[in-house]
Amino acid sequence: MKIACPTIYDLRDIRRGSGTLHCLAKELERQGHAVHYLGPVEEIGSPLPTRILRRASTALGKRYRSWQDPFIGRRVGRAFEQKLRGLDFDVVLTKDYTIAAYLRTPKPLVLHIESCFPVDYGANTHPMLVNLSPVCVFWCHRIVRRALRRVSLALFYGQWAYDEALKYKVISAERMGVVPPGANISAPHRETALARCFQKNVDAKALRLLFVGKRWAHKGGDVAVDAVIELNRRGIRARLEAVGSKPERPVDEATVTLHGLLDKSVPAQREKLAALYGGSDALILPTLGEGFCNSVLEAAAYGLPVLSYQVQGIVDPVKNGETGVLLPPGAPGTAFADAVEQWFRNPALYDTMSHHARDHYDTTFSWERAAGRLVNDIHFRLRQPCGPPENRHVCAAP
Numbered sequence: 340m341k342i343a344c345p346t347i348y349d350l351r352d353i354r355r356g357s358g359t360l361h362c363l364a365k366e367l368e369r370q371g372h373a374v375h376y377l378g379p380v381e382e383i384g385s386p387l388p389t390r391i392l393r394r395a396s397t398a399l400g401k402r403y404r405s406w407q408d409p410f411i412g413r414r415v416g417r418a419f420e421q422k423l424r425g426l427d428f429d430v431v432l433t434k435d436y437t438i439a440a441y442l443r444t445p446k447p448l449v450l451h452i453e454s455c456f457p458v459d460y461g462a463n464t465h466p467m468l469v470n471l472s473p474v475c476v477f478w479c480h481r482i483v484r485r486a487l488r489r490v491s492l493a494l495f496y497g498q499w500a501y502d503e504a505l506k507y508k509v510i511s512a513e514r515m516g517v518v519p520p521g522a523n524i525s526a527p528h529r530e531t532a533l534a535r536c537f538q539k540n541v542d543a544k545a546l547r548l549l550f551v552g553k554r555w556a557h558k559g560g561d562v563a564v565d566a567v568i569e570l571n572r573r574g575i576r577a578r579l580e581a582v583g584s585k586p587e588r589p590v591d592e593a594t595v596t597l598h599g600l601l602d603k604s605v606p607a608q609r610e611k612l613a614a615l616y617g618g619s620d621a622l623i624l625p626t627l628g629e630g631f632c633n634s635v636l637e638a639a640a641y642g643l644p645v646l647s648y649q650v651q652g653i654v655d656p657v658k659n660g661e662t663g664v665l666l667p668p669g670a671p672g673t674a675f676a677d678a679v680e681q682w683f684r685n686p687a688l689y690d691t692m693s694h695h696a697r698d699h700y701d702t703t704f705s706w707e708r709a710a711g712r713l714v715n716d717i718h719f720r721l722r723q724p725c726g727p728p729e730n731r732h733v734c735a736a737p
Contacts, residue, residue, distance in 0.1 A: 340714065342367060343428040343446075345419040345438050346378035347406075353604050357633060358523040359453075360434050363713070366521070366706040372714070377422045386410035392474055401472035407437055408478045416441030430491075430717060439486035447491035447721045451518065451713060453630035453652070455495070455503040456483045465628040465651065466557055484509050492720055494518040494713065496631035497655030516720070518713050519656065521706030522636035523603065527617060532642030532697040537686035540620060545576040546679065549619035549643070551634040552626070553600065555584040559625025559648070565672025566623060566646075567594050570679060577679075579623070580615050616641040620689075623675060627668070628652055635663070639700035644692040646675050656704070662696040 344364055348355040353362070364374045385393075389410045396403035405411055419442050423431070430447045433439050439450045456479045457463045460471070471479070487493055487510040494516045495501040501517050504510065526532075540546055548567060552558025563579055564586065570577035571594055579595045590597070598615070601608040622638035622645045629652025635645045636656055645663030647653045648670065659665040664678040682689040702708065 340430065340717070341373045341375070341428045343375040343377060343423060343426060343431045345380075345422065345431065345433055345435075345442065346376075347380045347415070347435065347438075349379045350376045353523070354602060356434070358603065359520050359633060360451075362521060362523045362706055363451075363710060366710040367714070370707075370710055370714070375426060375428055377419060380415060380418045383411070383414040383418055386414070392472075396472035396475060399472060400470075401475070402470050403472055403475045404479065407475075407482050409441075409481065412437045412441040412482060416443060420444070430721070436483050436486040439490050440482045441485075447717075448489065449492045449494065449717060449721075450486060450490045451494045451496075453496040453500065453520070455500040456480065457503060458506040467628075483507065490514070492516070492717065494716060496520055497652070499651050499655060500631075514720070516716050518716060519703055519709060520631065520633070520636070521709040522640050522700065522704050523633050524613065524616075524637045524640060526640035526700065526705065527613075529697060529701065531617070532640065532700075533694055535620075535642050535690065535693045537620070537682055537689035537693075540689075541683055541686050543576070544574060544683075546570065546578070546621075547619045548577060548579050548621055548623045548646075548679075549615055549638070550579055550581045550583070550623055551637075552583045552624065555586050557627055558583070559627065560584075560586050561588070562625040562672050562675065563623045564590055564595060566675035566679070567672075569673050569676040573676065573680065575679070575683065580619055582612065582615060616643065619643060621646055621679070622663075623647070624653075625666075625670075625675065626650065626653065632656060636700065636704045639696040639704055642693040642697040644689065644696055646678060658695070658699065662692060662699050 344350055350361055350364055368374050389405055389408055393403040393405055415437055423444060428446060430449055431444055432449045432451060434452045439448060460476045484507050487504055487507055492514055493504060493510060496519050498517055501515060550560060550563045567577045567579040581595060582598045582601055585597055601612045603609045616637060622643045624647045626647060628650045632652050638645055645657045647657060647665055648668045649665040650668055657663045657665060666674050
């Protein structure tokens with residue numbers, strides 16, 4: 340299959356767009372498909388209506404998402420129409436509602452995306468969408484509705500986004516599906532992940548927790564630190580390995596190591612991140628909400644159980660009680676310490692979660708599986724070619 344991938348950024352850069360579409364494109368190529376990289380988009384400027392609405396929103400103390408208004412959208416659509424002109428392709432694949440809403444193409448248009456703007460904005464729980472101006476909310480609703488109406492197929496990373504999209508009542512279930520992404524790492528051998536045994540932690544009364552997040556407060560960094568402090572108070576030598584942004588308050592370097600941002604495009608930093616996953620015992624991420632959290636997929640590849648809140652973007656990739664522990668939103672660090680103590684009382688519970696986490700990765704979150712399911716859905720729903728014969732094994736009928 341020949342796939343055109345329009346992105347506003349350079350898709351060849353794993354650091355852009357969370358790296359998910361980059362990894363998908365590389366796996367599609369590995370499976371024998373041709374991928375046309377259509378980003379980055381050239382400078383399109385800021386239309387006068389966009390500038391006026393952005394300034395008016397700011398004056399009201401509100402936020403305005405410039406990239407999700409129709410004035411920018413029309414320019415984006417025209418820019419990619421130019422890039423597609425004369426190109427030999429079977430299908431357009433995007434993870435951008437604005438591109439899906441305004442790109443005109445005679446070929447099938449597929450949206451593969453992690454989230455959906457809530458129909459009832461008043462009930463929004465995602466912190467990245469708070470305090471939007473009324474006109475911004477109006478445009479976001481309009482663009483999502485327009486995109487869902489126009490696409491040939493809408494595939495969502497998780498069930499909550501699928502359910503939210505259905506509420507718009509402009510797309511039928513026959514044109515929708517759930518196709519989770521893969522983890523944006525090179526996974527270790529399965530035997531390495533399954534070799535974990537928590538009894539050694541019990542014997543040593545020690546634990547290493549890993550925190551991965553670019554936004555410290557949003558990802559719950561302070562809660563993770565509180566959990567480590569509480570575990571040490573209870574006699575368990577716990578250490579937090581924190582990757583990403585730095586905390587706003589000072590931390591005790593005796594129990595918290597700040598590694599800063601690690602760039603996966605740099606081999607040494609990528610290897611350091613892999614070593615942290617391999618050397619830690621669990622991922623702790625008390626996030627306030629996600630589109631679809633990739634770090635929990637990475638943790639699963641290493642057989643790490645996840646400690647998090649039961650919020651959107653987490654409830655799909657983490658099976659509560661099976662591959663991790665999900666607590667009510669707002670639960671304090673002491674509650675996470677309680678969950679960890681259960682492993683020290685019953686190490687077999689940890690071992691089972693660890694094994695289930697890796698099983699979950701192998702059956703759901705490897706890129707070979709994820710790309711295969713995506714191609715499978717496109718092929719059987721849209722009757723597009725599935726690829727060369729040697730790769731048809733990943734295109735089995737649903």
